[in-house]
Amino acid sequence: MISSLFVNKCHRYLACFCLMAGMVSCSDDGDTLAPLSLTDPMEMYADGKSFMEDELQLKVNGGNLDDSYVTFQPVEGDTTQLLMTVANLMPGHDAQALVRVTSGSGQVTFEGSSDGLYYMPYDLEVTGVYRGADAESEQLLQAECTFTMKHAIIERSYEYHFNDRCLYVSAWSEAEQPGLEGYSKDFVQSVLDKIRLRIAQKFTDAKLVFHADGTFTMWLKPVGQSDYEEWMTPRYWIDGQSMYWLFTQEQRDRFCEQWLGPLNATSSYLFRIVNTSETFYELNLMFWGTREKFDWTISNPWRYYALEMFMKGQWMENLTDEERHEMELFSEVLNNVEDPSHWMSWLILICSETLAD
Structure with missing residues (x-):
C-alpha cells in the first residue's frame, strides 16, 4: 500500500514536470511578453525642444500661465536630473528649477525646485509629467508650479x-x-x-x-x-x-x-x-x-x-x-x-x- 501511494505521487509529480517543461518550450518558441518600453527623458530636450501652446499645460500658484514656454537642459554628470526653465513666469523674466526625472511607459514624471541653483530671488517648486507622442495624440507637457519671491524686503x-x-x-x-x-x-x-x-x-x-x-x-x-x-x-x-x-x-x-x-x-x-x-x-x-x-x-x-x-x-x-x-x-x-x-x-x-x- 505504501508502495502504491508512492508510485501515484511520483506519477503526479512527473505530469506536473512535463506540463511545466511544455510551457517553457512554448516560451522558447517566441511567445515571451515584450519587455516594458520606458520613455527616454532625452525626448524632453532633443534638438532644443521648447514646449508651448497646445503642447503645454502650465499652472503657477493655481492659475494658468498661458504666455510662456518651457525648456529642459541636461545636467552634466547627472542623468537623473534636468534643468527646467519656465519662460516669462514674470513678464520678460524666466525662472528655473532642477527636476528629478523618472521614466515610465510612454511618459516621464518629474519634480524638483530651485534649491541647489546659484542664488535665485525666488523659490520655485515643480511637479509634472511629459507624455510622448503616439498614434493617438501629440506629445504633451503638464506642470504645476508654486512660486514665491524671496528677499528681506518681502511684506515689509x-x-x-x-x-x-x-x-x-x-x-x-x-x-x-x-x-x-x-x-x-x-x-x-x-x-x-x-x-x-x-x-x-x-x-x-x-x-x-x-x-x-x-x-x-x-x-x-x-x-x-x-x-x-x-x-x-x-x-x-x-x-x-x-x-x-x-x-x-x-x-x-x-x-x-x-x-x-x-x-x-x-x-x-x-x-x-x-x-x-x-x-x-x-x-x-x-x-x-x-x-x-x-x-x-x-x-x-x-x-x-x-x-x-x-x-x-x-x-x-x-x-x-x-x-x-x-x-x-x-x-x-x-x-x-x-x-x-x-x-x-x-x-x-x-x-x-x-x-x-
Missing part, C-alpha cells in the same frame, strides 16, 4: 516722508559748472529739498510693500489726510541689486503723469517694452534693501531720460522765473558728466523709513 512696509529729507545725493560729479557758484553737490541737494517740499504740498507721504507673489503695492497720503490711499499694484522682479518694475500700459501712464512728466518719445527709452501677449513696460532700478530700509534710484542711463521728462512735468508748473532758472541749472549740472551710463553719475537716492511691525 517702507515709508517716504516728503516733509523730511528723503531725497539724497549719494554720488556726484566733480565737474565745474559754468554759472554755478559754490559746490555742485550742495546745490543739487538744495534743489532736491525744494522738489520734495513741492511734492509735499500734494502728497505728504508714500509707501511701498513688496509681496511674495511678485507684485508690490504703492500707497499715497494726500495732504491733509491721516490715512494712505492705495494707488496701484504693479509687478516686480529682482536680479541681484537690480529691480524691475513692470507696469501695464494704464499703470505706466498714471506713473508718468504723477511723478515724471508727459508721455513722449523719451518714454520709449525710459520704459523697456516686454514682448508678451499683454504689453508690459519695465522700469529699471537699482536698490539697497534690508528689513529696515528700502532705498532706490532709477538706473543709468534711464535716470537721465526720467530727468528729461521731469523737466516737462507737473512739478515744473507755477514756478517763479527764479525757480525755473534754478531748475534749468539743476538739469545742466546733472547732465554735465563724462559717462551718463555709469551707475554713479549723480546717484540720487529715494530713502525710506520702515514702519514698525
Whole structure:
C-alpha cells in the first residue's frame, strides 16, 4: 500500500514536470511578453525642444500661465536630473528649477525646485509629467508650479516722508559748472529739498510693500489726510541689486503723469517694452534693501531720460522765473558728466523709513 501511494505521487509529480517543461518550450518558441518600453527623458530636450501652446499645460500658484514656454537642459554628470526653465513666469523674466526625472511607459514624471541653483530671488517648486507622442495624440507637457519671491524686503512696509529729507545725493560729479557758484553737490541737494517740499504740498507721504507673489503695492497720503490711499499694484522682479518694475500700459501712464512728466518719445527709452501677449513696460532700478530700509534710484542711463521728462512735468508748473532758472541749472549740472551710463553719475537716492511691525 505504501508502495502504491508512492508510485501515484511520483506519477503526479512527473505530469506536473512535463506540463511545466511544455510551457517553457512554448516560451522558447517566441511567445515571451515584450519587455516594458520606458520613455527616454532625452525626448524632453532633443534638438532644443521648447514646449508651448497646445503642447503645454502650465499652472503657477493655481492659475494658468498661458504666455510662456518651457525648456529642459541636461545636467552634466547627472542623468537623473534636468534643468527646467519656465519662460516669462514674470513678464520678460524666466525662472528655473532642477527636476528629478523618472521614466515610465510612454511618459516621464518629474519634480524638483530651485534649491541647489546659484542664488535665485525666488523659490520655485515643480511637479509634472511629459507624455510622448503616439498614434493617438501629440506629445504633451503638464506642470504645476508654486512660486514665491524671496528677499528681506518681502511684506515689509517702507515709508517716504516728503516733509523730511528723503531725497539724497549719494554720488556726484566733480565737474565745474559754468554759472554755478559754490559746490555742485550742495546745490543739487538744495534743489532736491525744494522738489520734495513741492511734492509735499500734494502728497505728504508714500509707501511701498513688496509681496511674495511678485507684485508690490504703492500707497499715497494726500495732504491733509491721516490715512494712505492705495494707488496701484504693479509687478516686480529682482536680479541681484537690480529691480524691475513692470507696469501695464494704464499703470505706466498714471506713473508718468504723477511723478515724471508727459508721455513722449523719451518714454520709449525710459520704459523697456516686454514682448508678451499683454504689453508690459519695465522700469529699471537699482536698490539697497534690508528689513529696515528700502532705498532706490532709477538706473543709468534711464535716470537721465526720467530727468528729461521731469523737466516737462507737473512739478515744473507755477514756478517763479527764479525757480525755473534754478531748475534749468539743476538739469545742466546733472547732465554735465563724462559717462551718463555709469551707475554713479549723480546717484540720487529715494530713502525710506520702515514702519514698525
